[in-house]
Amino acid sequence: MKKFKYYNPFYGRNYFSENLLPSEVFAGHKTIRQSIPFLQHDDLELLLIRRGAGVLTVNATEYPLSRGMLFCFSPHHFHKLTLPRGHTLEVSECHVNSGVYFYITACPYFIADAQTVPYPPLLAILDEAHVLAAEELMDQISGESEQKAVKIAENQNCFFLLMKLFGALEKFALPQA
Amino acid sequence: MSAMQKAKPLCGKPVSGVFCDADRYLYLQHITVRSPLPPMAEDNSIFVYVETGQGSISINGMLFDLEPGTFCWLQSYHVFAIEPLWGEELRLLAAVYDYPVSNYMTFHSTSRAHLRCFATTPPVYHLEGDIRVRVEALLDEFAELNDAVDSGSNLIKCGILGQLSYLYFALCEQHSAVHPYSQQNWSLGWTLAIFIAFYSSEDLTPVTVAENFGISPATLNRELRLATGMNFSQTLNRARVNLASSAILFSELSFHFISSYCGFRYEVAFYRTFKALRGMTPQEYRERAVHIPGVPRKMVSESVERILYYMHTNYKEQISLKSMAQDLYISENIIRTLLRDYLNTNFKDILTSYRIQYAEALLVVTDLPILDISLASGFNSERTFSRLFSQKNGLSPSAYRARFGGKL
Numbered sequence: 001m002k003k004f005k006y007y008n009p010f011y012g013r014n015y016f017s018e019n020l021l022p023s024e025v026f027a028g029h030k031t032i033r034q035s036i037p038f039l040q041h042d043d044l045e046l047l048l049i050r051r052g053a054g055v056l057t058v059n060a061t062e063y064p065l066s067r068g069m070l071f072c073f074s075p076h077h078f079h080k081l082t083l084p085r086g087h088t089l090e091v092s093e094c095h096v097n098s099g100v101y102f103y104i105t106a107c108p109y110f111i112a113d114a115q116t117v118p119y120p121p122l123l124a125i126l127d128e129a130h131v132l133a134a135e136e137l138m139d140q141i142s143g144e145s146e147q148k149a150v151k152i153a154e155n156q157n158c159f160f161l162l163m164k165l166f167g168a169l170e171k172f173a174l175p176q177a
Numbered sequence: 178m179s180a181m182q183k184a185k186p187l188c189g190k191p192v193s194g195v196f197c198d199a200d201r202y203l204y205l206q207h208i209t210v211r212s213p214l215p216p217m218a219e220d221n222s223i224f225v226y227v228e229t230g231q232g233s234i235s236i237n238g239m240l241f242d243l244e245p246g247t248f249c250w251l252q253s254y255h256v257f258a259i260e261p262l263w264g265e266e267l268r269l270l271a272a273v274y275d276y277p278v279s280n281y282m283t284f285h286s287t288s289r290a291h292l293r294c295f296a297t298t299p300p301v302y303h304l305e306g307d308i309r310v311r312v313e314a315l316l317d318e319f320a321e322l323n324d325a326v327d328s329g330s331n332l333i334k335c336g337i338l339g340q341l342s343y344l345y346f347a348l349c350e351q352h353s354a355v356h357p358y359s360q361q362n363w364s365l366g367w368t369l370a371i372f373i374a375f376y377s378s379e380d381l382t383p384v385t386v387a388e389n390f391g392i393s394p395a396t397l398n399r400e401l402r403l404a405t406g407m408n409f410s411q412t413l414n415r416a417r418v419n420l421a422s423s424a425i426l427f428s429e430l431s432f433h434f435i436s437s438y439c440g441f442r443y444e445v446a447f448y449r450t451f452k453a454l455r456g457m458t459p460q461e462y463r464e465r466a467v468h469i470p471g472v473p474r475k476m477v478s479e480s481v482e483r484i485l486y487y488m489h490t491n492y493k494e495q496i497s498l499k500s501m502a503q504d505l506y507i508s509e510n511i512i513r514t515l516l517r518d519y520l521n522t523n524f525k526d527i528l529t530s531y532r533i534q535y536a537e538a539l540l541v542v543t544d545l546p547i548l549d550i551s552l553a554s555g556f557n558s559e560r561t562f563s564r565l566f567s568q569k570n571g572l573s574p575s576a577y578r579a580r581f582g583g584k585l
Contacts (some may be wrong), residue, residue: 038542042490060541060581076535078542082506098489102482108278108426108474109203133318155281157343164336171329 025150025158027094027142036081043097044120046165047071048134052089055082063123065089068131070124070169074098077122092138096162104166121173130168137165191256191406196225197273200471203326203334205319210267213260216406218253220419221275223523224341225249226316230267234259236302237367238404241301243267246309249301250274250345253419254374254412256405270316274338276423277466280478286340294349296371302348311364326472365390368406369397370412377416378440383409417441418454425463428476432459440454449585480507481519485527492531529565532556536566540574541582547574 015124038057049069056063056071058079063069073079075098083089101120104110126134144150144158181527196206197490227247234241234249234256241247243259251257253276261267304312319337322330369390373381383394386409390397398408405412419441424430424438436447451459467474483505488496501524502509516523536554541544545553551562551574564575 005564040538059538074534076531076538078538091378099482099486102486102489104332106281106477106479106482107332107335108477109335110328111331111471111473112328113474158342160282160336160339160343163339164333167332167334167336169329170332171325171327173329 025094025096025141025162027092027138027144027150029092029139029142030090032083032089032091034079035083038078038080040078041073041095042075043095044101045071045073045170046094046096047073048092048131048138050090050092050131050135052087054084054087054089057082058122066124068128070126070134070165070172072120072121072122072169092135092142094138094141094162094165100162101166104163107163121169123174124169124172125174126133126147126168126172130172133167134165137161137168141165178358191216192226193217193219195219196223196271197221197275199465199469199567200420201273201332202469202474203277203472204272205316205323205456206271208269208271210259210261210269214258216256216258218256218405218407218415219251220253220422221273222253222279223249224270224272224274224338224345225251225252226270226312228268228270230261230265232259232261232265237370238364239299239367241299242303243305245335247301247306248304248345248348249540250342251300251365252295252374254370254416255300255455256370256407256462269289270320272316272319272338274342276419277336277426277474277477278335279342280423281426282335290350291346292375298352302345302352305347305502308344308348312344331472364404365392365396365585366400369401370405373401373409373412374416377413377420378438380440382444414450414454417447418451421447421451421459422455422462422466425459425466425490426477427475428478429480471488478515478519480505480511481515482514483507486529488524488527492528493535493553495555495557496528528555529569533566536562536574537570537577540578550574 032052032054043152047070049065049067049071051067052065054065056065056163058071058073058077063071071079081089141158141161144155144161150158192215195214195217196208197396216235224421225248227243227245229245231241232243234243234257236251236255241249241545259267259269272475315337319334322334369386372386372389383397387394387397392400394409398582401412402408405416421435424435432447433444436444439447441447441450447459455462457465467476484501484507487505487568498509498512501510505512507515512524516527520527532554536550536556539550539553543550547563548559551559555560556562556565563574566572566577570577572580
């Protein structure tokens, strides 16, 4: 009897190259108690403000923080946090490589208004219902990762969650100055 | 062993385009069924969820109950007919999960575990408890965004579809041993239809498939026609054309490649079969697939994403079009064409804009000399940096620092 091979779309090769995908995702929930000096990362950082107040300086622009702000920092966004004495700030953060942004913008349904170089939106302000949804997404992503970096290629759900998070960021993004 | 279940014969030729049509992508449809629907064979996969009402669905000749909380993921190789109980009204939610997008979402070839799910469990589940709440919450979320067609909402909707598929596979794994329908012996037509769909890229003939199942080619055709209303070659051609359609949005796959990986021995045969089934040539289909009414789509190009990713990670280094072409194994001319066609820009512009963004940040955040900043952001000389910077911002670097920086 003839042996049949399994049906394999794209002949078993991964259509998108491995290194384009977010190889690892770090996500977690943090309570910040003191100010943080200027920082910059070589990957993308998604930062959701959950509770508390403070001032975040990105490059030269100051953002007074409030609940429901979702930031996306690229390598060229230097950011520092100024907290008044005695205050705390609860945030969720998530680090992915920039490949995830390019992969997500490759979605057939993602039509940018102007065809220019993809540029991650910096800040979205979510309303209460969407904050809850975003909080749940962040919790699920950090739940999937369980304190250690999670490999996206092995965890599809994590990719879907990230996609929704970027969708929310895109949907509620403030126009860039 | 009990007798094999007989397939429920179909009445009439299956129709397509009822649940999924070009204008129904990324849209949650509310469907009310009061009388039996004709048998349907769609070209994409569909999630169906029963909100209220009782009824039944026959898929490839197997009969399943529909009740509130039933969740189905129907594939292109399923021929199905939905029928409410007499006097009942079925309210269904249906969302199309089209194959080009699901291919893009899974980014890996379908894993064996997932294939096993499709092959060994029927696509109908009665949801209970926690998982039912999760599916309903996802569908609610989808319904809220139904009319929004901006890119952000589209991403969220794609994510929801992905999560539904993820939940479906989780269900399969939990229930594969205790699925209420897996106790039954499936009809031969059911097994044959799945076999042909899964191995359609192989060199299948009625004789080899019939031999594989220990039946005669005539029995093969009869059983298939009972279950799906189509004979062997019709089923096979449909499966192959559907496989080809799922690759249609990936611009790097040539039709020559698509035809061979779908199992067509000659490219001519591919064009002929495609035109016969879809009523248009693959090229026309590719064009229509992008310019559809409702939610527009775009072509996916792996190379463009790789180019952008390479530039975004390396712009601080001394890179040039030539070195990038060598590293990515793409010719310089192709890179130029791709960037012009997809992004309406060129290599130099992208590189400069990345470098200047980084330099702007360094100018306002640090008090490094301009020369150091220009070198740190990948420029060769201070002069080039100042010239390009003033071109973009209308300000010299030091004037920019004086205006925006200085708050350290």
